[in-house]
Amino acid sequence: MARQTRILSLLVFSLALIGGGMGVLNFLTDSWILIILSNAKAAPAPVAGHSSVLNPVNNTLVVFGGNNAKNYTNSLKTYDVVNDAWISINDTTPKPSNQFMPSPRSGHVAITTPTNMMYVFGGRNDTTIFQDIYKYDMVDDIWIQLNVSGTPPAPRYGHSGIMYPITNEFLFFGGMGTTGVLSDIVKFEFESNTWSTLQPGNNNIVGLGVYGHSAVLNMANQMVVFGGIVDTNNKTTDQLQFFDVVHGNWVNHTLNTTSGHPAARSGHAAVITPLNQMLVFGGNFGNGATQQTWKYDFTYNTWLTVSPTGYGPDHGLYGQTCTSTLFNTMMVFGGQSSGSDFYNDIFKYNIITSVLRSQSDGVVLVVLLTIVCSMIIGLCFALDLMAEKNEIERLERLEQEAATNELKKVTIAKEKKKSKEERQPLFETF
Structure with missing residues (x-):
């Protein structure tokens, strides 16, 4: 024996050496992790209303678009999640594929596919609300021309989107359009590049039109929508909405009577966690931004307020992005404060225990x-x-x-x- x-014990020691070369096991959950940033000069300009997705092939964030107090942008920047470094890109030589890239915008949605393609839909600038969709190959670093069929959706910004991998389609919900707040669900089949509008089943439950909200796909294949602005007077809501993607209808939801509840907000961001929870960060109450963190547990239908430790934002944020990584961390980038300040800071949030973090911490392990x-x-x-x-x-x-x-x-x-x-x-x- x-x-x-x-x-x-010798096997564990060997694994420690391997793990030390790749990263470190972090035994703290719900905490902000200190980032020692490299190549900060390659970071994007301070921005909000942008998009951020994960390229799982090389563990990078792909940040696109957004706006600040000066202008709108269509810049594309990448961030190395493992080495905590912005990657310098040579933008001096125009690429032929740039003719197929989106114009400067914010309030758009970016979603990725299992084949490492990023799609950008909608958004706005000072004069136009967009209804176009674009495709970007994250591996080959090229924009690809799309030949789209079907009836295009109404122009919109501040909408949400999820990818449903079973049927290879995107579902986009809500947003602000040229006629006001939208409550429709539009579908884009990315294998055939086809648009269509969903007609939710007749179960007497109607989705509340919102923009500036968040949406995630949970383990029960439900699109879960939280918060947002409900009218042109910037009234916010704290409502949770559940859409059954499989059966194509909105469903009732009952909150546990013992649960707390986050305040109404917009401009926040949310991710789904491996623990069947939705993690919500930041947002605008209407009279100020917050840096609050909340969790919604789908197993018990309860909200949990979180007080993370560590090196997180010291001010409220809205219009920022939150992106899950393969290491069970959440990357928070950009956003704006209650005033007119825009940011290009990046933060790393530890979602659950036992996660690989970065090479620099391997020695500790x-x-x-x-x-x-x-x-x-x-x-x-x-x-x-x-x-x-x-x-x-x-x-x-x-x-x-x-x-x-x-x-x-x-x-x-x-x-x-x-x-x-x-x-x-x-x-x-x-």
């Missing part, structure tokens, strides 16, 4: 696990020595018992012989 334990494994190995050797000592003592006892038994046998034999001699008659009878 001791030998098996020692072998196991190696040192800690080396100490632990050394203690385990030392204990195993001590147990081996104790077992060996006990075995020697047992064998010595057996030898002593065997010698004692042999001596007893000899003594008994002598006593029997002596007794027999004593029973011989002194005189023979003639």
Whole structure:
């Protein structure tokens, strides 16, 4: 048993060395992780209303578009999640594919596909609300011309979008259009590049039109919409809305009576976590921005307020992006404050325990696990020595018992012989 334990500890030590080369196991959940940023000069300009998606091939964030107090942009920037560095791009030489890229905008939606394509839909600038859609190959770094069929949706910005992988389609909900707040759900089939409008089933439940809201796809294949602005007077809502993607209809939702509840807001961002929870960060209450973090647990239908530790934003944000990574972290970039300040800061939020973080922290993992494994190995050797000592003592006892038994046998034999001699008659009878 001791030998098996020692072998196991050696395996753990080997894994520690491998893990140290790749990253570090972080045992703190719901915490902001300190970023030591590299190549900050390559960061985008301060911006809000942009989009951010993950390229899982090389673990980079792809940030597109947005606006600040000066202008709208269609710049495309990438951030290395593993090494915490902005990647310099040579923009001096125009690419032929740039003719197929979107014009400057904000309030658009960007979604990726399993084939590492990014699609950009809608948005606005100072004069125009858009209804166009674009395709970007994140691996080859080129924009691709789309030949779209079907009836295009109404122009919009501040809408939301999810990717439903079962049927290879995007679902876009709500937004602000040229006629006011929208409540429709439009579908784009990215295999055939076809637009269509969903007609939710007749179950007497109608989706509330909103813009500046968030939407995620949960494990029950429901599009979950939270918050947003409901009218042209900038009135916000705290409502949760559930749309069953499989059956194509809105469904009732009952909040646990013991649950708290976040205040109404817009301009926040949300991600889904591996723990079947929705993580919501930031937003604008209508009279100011917040840096609050909330979780919604789909298993128990409860809201949980979170007070993360660490190096997070020290001011409220809205119009920022939140993007999940393969390391169970959430990257928060950009946004604006309650005033006219725009930001290009980037933050890393630890969602759950036991996640790989970055190469720079690998040494910590190696040192800690080396100490632990050394203690385990030392204990195993001590147990081996104790077992060996006990075995020697047992064998010595057996030898002593065997010698004692042999001596007893000899003594008994002598006593029997002596007794027999004593029973011989002194005189023979003639």
